[in-house]
Amino acid sequence: MQLARVIGDIVATRKEPAYEGIPLLVIQPIAPDGSDLGRPLVALDAVGAGVGETVFFVRGKEASFPFHPKQVPADAGIVGIVDHWTTEAGGGPRARPGGQGRSPHAT
Amino acid sequence: MQLARVIGDIVATRKEPAYEGIPLLVIQPIAPDGSDLGRPLVALDAVGAGVGETVFFVRGKEASFPFHPKQVPADAGIVGIVDHWTTEAGGGPRARPGGQGRSPHAT
């Protein structure tokens, strides 16, 4: 999987029927230090991510697992929203030492 | 998935029988700003795309899903025609703010 920043979304009316109702986001893969890493791509969103959030995504057929038993012809999908991460060189740009992350259901 | 521009098509008479009747297009992957990104490739077309249109395509075995139950040995397939997209840096070259996209069945 790779870290990425959500940078946009896509509207497509003519598409494979299996895509109906699934958000398509444009994401920019990033390095652990938060810098851009490689080319932007289009990914299915299975976790309700929004523009500006840091996520991790999976490549390959596995991207469609969260939509099972629907057979979505996909090769990239967002599977988690990152609260924070730590590396040898320190935390990422959204690192919050000691933080417990945000709850998706927090009000 | 990745954004791409359709730039050509291919004629092949000697080929795997499973390919019979499926359009083969040459596509150029592009970045969200519309610039070329990486190498052109050959993709199955499942949505009736034409030269010059902006599409998004899937890599891997999933490219053949739209032709199920036919088993097409493919690794890239066009799965949607892009109406418009938006990113942090603004819309893509075909972005139409507020637009509803083109209907595939519009007359």
Place this chain on the structure above:
Amino acid sequence: MQLARVIGDIVATRKEPAYEGIPLLVIQPIAPDGSDLGRPLVALDAVGAGVGETVFFVRGKEASFPFHPKQVPADAGIVGIVDHWTTEAGGGPRARPGGQGRSPHAT
């Protein structure tokens, strides 16, 4: 799939039994303008291609589909011989405007 030029072949006597009797060709991926694109690789040949011919090949497990039900552990296979192609920038090096391609069974 990608366009490629067949540039050689391989002889291997010690190999996985599933490979028995399947031609192994060395191919050089090419761009639509006919220039080399990336690294040469070894591919199964399912269509009787020869050195010097322009082909298109598939990556991944799908490369073994033409040999079904034989389970060949392969990741690249030639699935068609290209007669000609056209792109925005004109035809490929073997383009024959108005041509119908060569029949594999022509005499």
Place this chain on the structure above:
Amino acid sequence: MQLARVIGDIVATRKEPAYEGIPLLVIQPIAPDGSDLGRPLVALDAVGAGVGETVFFVRGKEASFPFHPKQVPADAGIVGIVDHWTTEAGGGPRARPGGQGRSPHAT
């Protein structure tokens, strides 16, 4: 598979349910001489690796095999901790000539 060095970990509370309870580590692929090779990525950990250890990991859907029958949408997973390796150019940075490796259960 590729050699890598574990360089960090990730905390994500909003994620695909299948990820629950599986450690997510940030790894840096390395060359046989121990130098960094390509971009860091996020991998499932199936062997109890820790930051600073040298591991080898697998790419693709296979990354989720160790968690079978759980269907984890993953594309990278750590499958072994390297004791030492040898190459034409000598051993890797953790090579211990004549060593038997560390037992995971040694006390």
Place this chain on the structure above:
Amino acid sequence: MQLARVIGDIVATRKEPAYEGIPLLVIQPIAPDGSDLGRPLVALDAVGAGVGETVFFVRGKEASFPFHPKQVPADAGIVGIVDHWTTEAGGGPRARPGGQGRSPHAT
């Protein structure tokens, strides 16, 4: 598939149980002219290759086919030892014009 030169091996005592008893070799992909091509990787060995030999290997899940029905989470496997090859630009470094290759069972 790709040509490669076997350059080393790996010892790992803590690993996925499915790896037990399968040799893990470090290989350097090479071009048809014998020069290094891309990064070294770790591959399963299904054909008894040794350091210094020229082989061809497969990427992806197919790497584990020779060990069926064992489910090995692998993405690269050596599937043949190359006797010689020929290309437009002449044979590879081990090419033996007119040779019949080495028999694995020769005495």
